[in-house]
Amino acid sequence: MADTATNRRDPATEAWELFMEIFGEVRPRMLDVQADYGLKPPQFFALNALDEPQPMSHIADMLRCDRSAVTWITDRLEERGYVERRADESDRRVKLLALTDEGQRVREEIRAQLALPPDSIASLSRADQRTLRDLLRKALER
Amino acid sequence: MADTATNRRDPATEAWELFMEIFGEVRPRMLDVQADYGLKPPQFFALNALDEPQPMSHIADMLRCDRSAVTWITDRLEERGYVERRADESDRRVKLLALTDEGQRVREEIRAQLALPPDSIASLSRADQRTLRDLLRKALER
């Protein structure tokens, strides 16, 4: 708190602030796309978290909500056939949430729409875009 | 749709996909900070949109929700003293939402917590962090 001023000079912090600002730009469009598929943000984020099957409690952790809310969300997604409950071999208490083929398909469809970069990114020169891409790749490879 | 493959090669699209992936990393922490202040995401985003006073309908547009939901959200934020309704000189139908001093203070406090960059950004070399910062600055200046 006392070193807010010094933090502001930290390039990582500054970069992150800009990062969030850019992200804020696209939030409305993100909501539109989700709404087109009849999904609320938590439902979409649940879907998006299922790169591999996950215990329901783990989804609750990410979404920061009650387990019972995940039960409810899962019911909705299951009704649409996007998701299914599987048994966990190693622990019969847990149920694993997994994408169905349809769920996988829809998720990719949504992702494709969200992948369209916002104006701020698109306005960069192609060289800058490549530099940015490489930088972000490096960040994720840590 | 037919050119999904070519889009994948577009550096801006690739960069944006990575961008979103990094952002996903911090979502849980963001929810935690908001929860510490008793705010739901829509309430926080409303607060965050008030760089200058905004018509309530404009907030509804950004949040992609009904105007009546904004009335409700505003009531909550007003109860806490974060926000106030002002008259719009030029159009007596509209009410402008504006941050109170307290609201300004709290918003900065929250922002300071969210400004802490995630590991992926922090793990970059200081030189890369600076490059990233400069790139994002340039993107926003378009």
Add this chain to the structure above:
DNA sequence: CACGACCATTGAATAATTCAACGATTGGTT
């Protein structure tokens, strides 16, 4: 000045989240 359109609000219906309690299962302790 009459008309349709827009703004924020209200009230009712609905959706989504939280909270407390439960049955089933697990792992650890004795």
Add this chain to the structure above:
DNA sequence: AACCAATCGTTGAATTATTCAATGGTCGTG
């Protein structure tokens, strides 16, 4: 082996948040 506390997902009730339809007040245009 037999308890015991803890965890998992679900249920039901209470609460909170969002949508939908209708309203009073205001605006701009014809």
